[in-house]
Amino acid sequence: MTTTDATTATGDTPVALTTRKDWASDQEVRWCPGCGDYSILAAVQLLLPELGVARENTVFVSGIGCAARFPYYMSTYGMHSIHGRAPAIATGLAISRPDLDVWVVSGDGDALSIGGNHLIHALRRNVDITILMFNNQIYGLTKGQYSPTSEHGKVTKSTPFGSLDTPFNPLSVAIGAEASFVARTHDMDRKHMMATLRRAHDHKGAAFVEILQNCNVFNDGAFEAITGKANREQMLVPLEHGEPIRFGPDGSKGVVLGADAQLRIEDVDAAGVDALLVHDEQRSDPSLAFMLSRLARGPFEPTPIGVFRAVERPAYGQLVDEQIAQVRERKGPGDLEALLRSATTWTVG
Amino acid sequence: MSSTMNPPRDSVSSIGSLVVRFAGDSGDGMQVTGDQFTAASALFGNDLATFPSYPAEIRAPAGTLAGVSAFQVHIADHDILTPGDAPTVLIAMNPAALRANVEDVVTGGSIIVNSDAFDERAVAKAGYVSDPLRDGSLAQFRVYEVPMTTLTVEACKPIGAKPRDAERSKNFFALGLVSWLYHHALEPTIEFVERRYAARPLVVQANTLALRAGWNFGETAELFESSYEIPPTTLEPGTYTNVTGNTALAWGLIAGAHQAGLSLFLGSYPITPASDILHELAKQKHFGIRTLQAEDEIAGVGAALGASFGGALGVTTTSGPGIDLKSETIGLAVSLELPLVIVDVQRGGPSTGLPTKTEQGDLLHAMYGRHGEAPVPIVAASTPSHCFAAAIEAVRIAVTYRTPVYLLSDGYLANGAEPWRLPDVATLPTIDPAFRREPNHTAPDGTPEFWPYLRDDETLARPWAIPGTPGLEHRIGGIEKQDGSGDVSYDPGNHALMVRLRAERIAGIARTIPPLELDDPGAATGSRARLLVLGWGSTYGAIAAAVRRSRARGLEVARAHLVHLNPFPSNLGEVLAEYDTVLVPETNLGQLVKLVRAAFLVDAIGLNKVEGRPFRVSEVEQAIVDLLAPLTASKEAIA
Numbered sequence A: 001m002t003t004t005d006a007t008t009a010t011g012d013t014p015v016a017l018t019t020r021k022d023w024a025s026d027q028e029v030r031w032c033p034g035c036g037d038y039s040i041l042a043a044v045q046l047l048l049p050e051l052g053v054a055r056e057n058t059v060f061v062s063g064i065g066c067a068a069r070f071p072y073y074m075s076t077y078g079m080h081s082i083h084g085r086a087p088a089i090a091t092g093l094a095i096s097r098p099d100l101d102v103w104v105v106s107g108d109g110d111a112l113s114i115g116g117n118h119l120i121h122a123l124r125r126n127v128d129i130t131i132l133m134f135n136n137q138i139y140g141l142t143k144g145q146y147s148p149t150s151e152h153g154k155v156t157k158s159t160p161f162g163s164l165d166t167p168f169n170p171l172s173v174a175i176g177a178e179a180s181f182v183a184r185t186h187d188m189d190r191k192h193m194m195a196t197l198r199r200a201h202d203h204k205g206a207a208f209v210e211i212l213q214n215c216n217v218f219n220d221g222a223f224e225a226i227t228g229k230a231n232r233e234q235m236l237v238p239l240e241h242g243e244p245i246r247f248g249p250d251g252s253k254g255v256v257l258g259a260d261a262q263l264r265i266e267d268v269d270a271a272g273v274d275a276l277l278v279h280d281e282q283r284s285d286p287s288l289a290f291m292l293s294r295l296a297r298g299p300f301e302p303t304p305i306g307v308f309r310a311v312e313r314p315a316y317g318q319l320v321d322e323q324i325a326q327v328r329e330r331k332g333p334g335d336l337e338a339l340l341r342s343a344t345t346w347t348v349g
Numbered sequence B: 001m002s003s004t005m006n007p008p009r010d011s012v013s014s015i016g017s018l019v020v021r022f023a024g025d026s027g028d029g030m031q032v033t034g035d036q037f038t039a040a041s042a043l044f045g046n047d048l049a050t051f052p053s054y055p056a057e058i059r060a061p062a063g064t065l066a067g068v069s070a071f072q073v074h075i076a077d078h079d080i081l082t083p084g085d086a087p088t089v090l091i092a093m094n095p096a097a098l099r100a101n102v103e104d105v106v107t108g109g110s111i112i113v114n115s116d117a118f119d120e121r122a123v124a125k126a127g128y129v130s131d132p133l134r135d136g137s138l139a140q141f142r143v144y145e146v147p148m149t150t151l152t153v154e155a156c157k158p159i160g161a162k163p164r165d166a167e168r169s170k171n172f173f174a175l176g177l178v179s180w181l182y183h184h185a186l187e188p189t190i191e192f193v194e195r196r197y198a199a200r201p202l203v204v205q206a207n208t209l210a211l212r213a214g215w216n217f218g219e220t221a222e223l224f225e226s227s228y229e230i231p232p233t234t235l236e237p238g239t240y241t242n243v244t245g246n247t248a249l250a251w252g253l254i255a256g257a258h259q260a261g262l263s264l265f266l267g268s269y270p271i272t273p274a275s276d277i278l279h280e281l282a283k284q285k286h287f288g289i290r291t292l293q294a295e296d297e298i299a300g301v302g303a304a305l306g307a308s309f310g311g312a313l314g315v316t317t318t319s320g321p322g323i324d325l326k327s328e329t330i331g332l333a334v335s336l337e338l339p340l341v342i343v344d345v346q347r348g349g350p351s352t353g354l355p356t357k358t359e360q361g362d363l364l365h366a367m368y369g370r371h372g373e374a375p376v377p378i379v380a381a382s383t384p385s386h387c388f389a390a391a392i393e394a395v396r397i398a399v400t401y402r403t404p405v406y407l408l409s410d411g412y413l414a415n416g417a418e419p420w421r422l423p424d425v426a427t428l429p430t431i432d433p434a435f436r437r438e439p440n441h442t443a444p445d446g447t448p449e450f451w452p453y454l455r456d457d458e459t460l461a462r463p464w465a466i467p468g469t470p471g472l473e474h475r476i477g478g479i480e481k482q483d484g485s486g487d488v489s490y491d492p493g494n495h496a497l498m499v500r501l502r503a504e505r506i507a508g509i510a511r512t513i514p515p516l517e518l519d520d521p522g523a524a525t526g527s528r529a530r531l532l533v534l535g536w537g538s539t540y541g542a543i544a545a546a547v548r549r550s551r552a553r554g555l556e557v558a559r560a561h562l563v564h565l566n567p568f569p570s571n572l573g574e575v576l577a578e579y580d581t582v583l584v585p586e587t588n589l590g591q592l593v594k595l596v597r598a599a600f601l602v603d604a605i606g607l608n609k610v611e612g613r614p615f616r617v618s619e620v621e622q623a624i625v626d627l628l629a630p631l632t633a634s635k636e637a638i639a
């Protein structure tokens, strides 16, 4: 059998140098002026030329929501699909085309509400895709209903007396879903975004990045208390692999793992540097990463950003192909004639 | 048939056909028994058709009516079209199996019961007030009481099998007995047992001993007046295999992908009665097939569509409830204009309905079950082996026209089997995916560019340019797009144009569909029948057999069977117009009949059955007779 895999991978061909302009499509960007999505788009368009990847081998897949318009603005291959299904669609694409760089762009409603099932299964399978979840804690495109990450008691059009739901913690969900790469960044810091997205891109398997994003129309300032220029130093806890976890002016505060197995924020002077928790993103046990994801109860307490977890696990598509190769080794390539004769046959005449 | 094991018979009768039904508890191994009897018949050269029927529960309570599992096989010395209306022989392993099936047995038919299973408790559990073997209620049948359990246990003594274990082989005792009765060699079954239970030598021994004991019982017990032989069928020359609809369909998908030079991607979620297609394709990894058992039905079709975007042949397989869930993604595929094959193995609905029973209930869903104007071509398989060709045809349409295609099968085709004359692989049609490699448009400034919705003049299909192709990067989505460029567009006039173009493209597929074949012997000589029986899908066998029988009675009746339900073959309207009366038998409340009435303004009449069972030939035949009586009467009056 001579199945031609529909592949035109560039292989060893060197990738031409590109600039941000090369990655932008000719479509007018139509987010609300001042939306955090603009800075994320810029970060991605600035990062891609640095990654040395080819436009034709890059695909952005999205679902529905403000964030989901993202693929239209990229001059790559792209699909704007249906609500919540992008991880499933990207799974089929990434499995059948391991040569491609597949990105999923999603929001908190798309990824955690209507598409929650697909998200967790793409993560546990470790499909080789990079998932960017823009978290603005609100439904933007449908004009301002509360989302699965909105804080309890949120007053919106659909919850005029306050929402009653307990919100999801996106990183806790991802870690609980066996994600091999989990990170958080925010729309106010291009450098941090680019560094985090680069790590996510380079990760083999499913990478999940929560990007705190301001929806200035329906949930303005949701993250101001932690990402605002004046607050960042006090409120963002940068995670660096192999480094003690500390933040604040001159690293005056740090994270300590107490004897009661709880994470606590303490003054470094009082606790001593040696008492600080050293961040290990490669720990195979996800418990610490999970605890870190819950260090802040919401965007009003010191919140870790950076890579929480980055462990190596074979990508799903790679396992699929290895299995095909093994079966081929045992049975030889598929032969249609032989297949039709694989059960008992008899001849007449 | 010649077999070293077949001693000469005292009395052998030759018969033309036989319908046997094996019935027992779902744990009694009736499906294996039926399968093996079928395999032996096929090897002998009989034509056959099978109809398994099993409960939805994996192990319904033993001895109850709900737990009865049955397998019917029709074997004959001539070509046959259905698994038979009514069994001439029923093998009942317990009272429940008897009670659940006795109604179907032809008057004067034979019933072989495992008399060991007819104790008071079991009789009561089956809902009998008195022992049917004693109360005379079976007077119109020939009843053979065989203590199968005792004889099986006895036969297995030499190998030291415990009675409880040995008992389990009683289905092979039954098979041995029936094999003697109908002159089937035991060797193929013994070989099968050795293969299947290779890891458990004791089971091989027990089953083999039971099988032989059953045979020997027939030989020595002098219970049966005669044994029977069904001479081989004169089938068209060729190599045959016995195939179920699900297997043929899976192979057809492989062949379709092969003929298109595409790698096959199956995104699927387990569901009865479609799961066997997933199982079969998962076994064939060496063809480069990627199968994904997805987290749900929606992900199954989503992953398939994603794979198609990447240049694979995306396929999803499911049944009723799964179709409901996939509808949104199928609508997206309509909008994206990408190849996708959706296999719906229909079952009784609504909701969970009858998971293991057949129904043609999804035709209108396949036709209209999406929001907006979202036409999808529909291909339906007619017989188990036809699932192969139907699958290739679905692939052809999907790939050539860049469209999702519904491939309809049903529970009856999925599990039913028939001998299939293997096609010559070299003659299978080739399918050209015609991937776009070059830009297809020039921008005002002279730069070449790619327009994803610039259509082919002939087919109206859009170009399929897959990621990895430099210079053809493009974005597609579910939002309405500008004709040609594919850019997002909310323009009213453009939307109207796109809706019409999508409809025209699907309607235009009719140009590549062969004209509907009409079976009307009188048409050539200018004396057409006045009644046409129009069918689709799995009613093929019952309709064809009923028409055959009606003609044997001297009735004039025409017949045609649709494989393409959307679009219809272009001559369908003309064909229908030739007949005074059109009868449309369907195992639903009348779905095709609505479509043809709407499309052609013909006063077609439905014949409808919704029992989770296929038509009996006699039911269709009766409808033909009833319809023709007044027609014939008026004809005579004129004459």
Ligand code: SF4
Residues within 6 Å of the ligand: A030, A031, A032, A034, A035, A036, A037, A066, A136, A140, A141, A214, A215, A216, A217, A218
């Ligand atoms: S509604 Fe909010 S998230 Fe959506 S584009 Fe406007 S500002 Fe951005």
